[in-house]
Amino acid sequence: MLKNNAKEVNRDQDLERLRKIPGPLVQWYRENARKLPWRDDPSPYRVWVSEIMLQQTRIEAGKPYFLRFVERLPDFSSLAEAEEETLMKLWEGLGYYSRVRNMKKAAQIIVEKYGGNMPADYAAILSLPGVGEYTAGAVASIAFGVPVPAVDGNVLRVLSRILASDANILQDKVKKRFRELLEQVIPADCPGDFNQALMELGALVCIPGKARCEECPARKFCLARERGITELLPVKAKAKPRRIEERTVVLLIRQGRVALQKRPETGLLAGLWEFPSAEGKLPGEEVQQWAEAQGLSLKMWEMLPPAKHVFSHIEWHMAGILAVLKPDSPEGSFTWVGPEELAGEYALPSAFRAFTELAFKILQSPNEV
DNA sequence: AAGGCGTGGTC
DNA sequence: TGACCAAGCCT
Numbered sequence: 001m002l003k004n005n006a007k008e009v010n011r012d013q014d015l016e017r018l019r020k021i022p023g024p025l026v027q028w029y030r031e032n033a034r035k036l037p038w039r040d041d042p043s044p045y046r047v048w049v050s051e052i053m054l055q056q057t058r059i060e061a062g063k064p065y066f067l068r069f070v071e072r073l074p075d076f077s078s079l080a081e082a083e084e085e086t087l088m089k090l091w092e093g094l095g096y097y098s099r100v101r102n103m104k105k106a107a108q109i110i111v112e113k114y115g116g117n118m119p120a121d122y123a124a125i126l127s128l129p130g131v132g133e134y135t136a137g138a139v140a141s142i143a144f145g146v147p148v149p150a151v152d153g154n155v156l157r158v159l160s161r162i163l164a165s166d167a168n169i170l171q172d173k174v175k176k177r178f179r180e181l182l183e184q185v186i187p188a189d190c191p192g193d194f195n196q197a198l199m200e201l202g203a204l205v206c207i208p209g210k211a212r213c214e215e216c217p218a219r220k221f222c223l224a225r226e227r228g229i230t231e232l233l234p235v236k237a238k239a240k241p242r243r244i245e246e247r248t249v250v251l252l253i254r255q256g257r258v259a260l261q262k263r264p265e266t267g268l269l270a271g272l273w274e275f276p277s278a279e280g281k282l283p284g285e286e287v288q289q290w291a292e293a294q295g296l297s298l299k300m301w302e303m304l305p306p307a308k309h310v311f312s313h314i315e316w317h318m319a320g321i322l323a324v325l326k327p328d329s330p331e332g333s334f335t336w337v338g339p340e341e342l343a344g345e346y347a348l349p350s351a352f353r354a355f356t357e358l359a360f361k362i363l364q365s366p367n368e369v
Numbered sequence: 370a371a372g373g374c375g376t377g378g379t380c
Numbered sequence: 381t382g383a384c385c386a387a388g389c390c391t
Contacts, residue, residue, distance in 0.1 A: 054387040061377065061386085095375025098389080132389050152387045172370075199387055208385070209380085239384080240372080268374070310382095311375060350376060 011181070014163050018185045020221045021162065022194055026187065028217035029197030032204065034059075037066055042192075044118035044143040045075055051135045052099050059203070065094055076116050080107040088271060088347035095350075097270060102130030120144040133179065142192035149182035150195040151175055154202025160234035161206060164223035169234045244315045248282035249275050249355050251304065251362065252296075252334065254325040258359045259334035260346055268314070273346040275355055276334060281319050297329035307354040320355055322362070339363045 033039070036059065038050035049070055053062045069090050073079045082104060091100040106128040110118055118139070119125060126136035137150035149155075156169040159178050167174045187194050205212045211230050213219050224230045252259035252275070260273045282290060284303055291298040304320030337346060339360055348356055 051387065056374090056386055056388055057376080058378075058386050093376075095377090096388085098374070102389085130389065134388060138387070150387080153385085154387065170371095196387090203387080236385095270374095309376095311373095313373060313375095 022187050024217040025197045047143040051138045076107045076110045080111045092347040105129045141195045147186050147188050147191040149179050151179050154199040157234045158202045158206045161224035162222045166235045242315050246281045247318045249277040249318050250321045257336040269349045294332045295330050297326045299324045299326045309351040
C-alpha cells in the first residue's frame with residue numbers, strides 16, 4: 001500500500017511537470033518544424049505510408065522512398081491491387097520487408113471493409129496489420145486530430161530526460177507509463193502537432209548523447225538538465241551480441257546472364273531475390289561438384305573477395321565464387337537475368353551489394369562471359 | 370518478455 | 381573498426 005502511494009505521488013509530480021510542456025513545445029514546433037513531403041499534404045494515406053516507412057528508419061533514408069512510393073501508388077486501392085514484386089522493388093534497400101507486405105494487406109482491408117478510406121478511429125487503425133501503438137497514435141492524431149499519444153524512440157528519450165527517469169525504455173511497462181502520462185497532457189486542439197513536436201524535439205534538439213539544451217523550449221522544465229544527468233539518459237538494456245553465419249554466394253554466369261533464386265516466403269529477407277547461395281562455407285574444390293549436382297556444365301570458376309553484412313541480429317560472412325557455365329550448359333533451377341532486369345525488375349537486398357556490383361561489372365565486360 | 374526482422378549514418 | 385542507433389511490429 002505504501003509502495004502504491006509512493007507511485008501515485010511520483011506520477012502526480014511527473015504530470016505536474018509535463019503539464020508545462022505543451023505550450024512552449026508546440027510553439028517551438030511551429031517555428032522550427034522541418035519541411036517534409038508528408039507534411040505538405042497530410043492525407044491519411046500519405047501519413048500512414050510515411051509512418052510505416054519511418055519505423056526504425058531515418059527520415060533522410062525514407063524520404064526518397066516515400067516520394068517514389070506515393071507517386072507510383074497514390075492511394076489505398078492502387079496499393080491493394082499492386083503486385084508483390086512491384087512492392088518489393090519499391091521497398092528494395094529499406095529493410096524490414098514485412099512492412100510493405102503488411103501495407104498491402106492493410107490496404108485491402110481498408111478498401112473492402114472501410115470503402116477505401118482509413119477509419120478515423122484509433123482502435124480501428126490499431127487493428128490493421130503492421131500498425132502498432134505508436135503508428136496508430138501517429139496516424140490518428142496527425143491525420144484525424146484524435147487526441148492520442150504517439151510514443152516512439154524520440155519521445156521515450158525526451159520524456160526520460162524531462163522526468164529524469166532511469167527506467168529501461170525498452171520495457172513495455174515504461175512505454176505504457178509514458179503513454180498514460182501523455183494522454184493526460186495532450187492538447188485536444190492540436191494533438192498531431194504536439195506528437196510531432198515531441199518527436200521533432202528528439203530528432204533535432206534532445207538528441208542521443210549530448211543534447212542541444214540551449215536550444216530546447218523545455219529546458220526550464222527538464223529535471224535531467226537540472227540534475228546534470230542529460231547525457232546519462234535514457235537508460236536502455238544492452239543488446240544481445242549478434243550471431244555469425246558463414247555463407248557462400250555464387251555468381252553463376254551463362255550467356256551474358258547471371259543466375260538468381262527467390263528466397264523463402266518467410267523469415268529473413270523473405271521473398272527477395274538472391275544469387276545462388278547456401279549456409280556454410282563451400283570449399284573452392286567443391287565448386288565443380290556443386291555445379292554437377294545442380295546439373296550444370298562448368299567452364300571455369302574462381303574465388304571472389306569475401307564480403308560481410310551486418311544485420312540487427314546476425315552477421316553474414318560471405319565467401320564469393322564466380323562460376324562461368326559453358327554456353328550449352330543446362331540452366332538448372334535458376335532465373336537467369338541480364339543487367340537491365342537485374343537493375344530494374346528484381347528486388348535484391350543490400351546484404352548482397354558487393355556481389356551485385358560485381359555482377360554488373362562482369363555482365364558488362366564482353367570478354368568475361 | 371524477448372527475439373526475429375534491415376539498413377545506413379555516426380562517432 | 382565496431383558499437384550504437386533510427387517516427388517499431390509481431391509472435
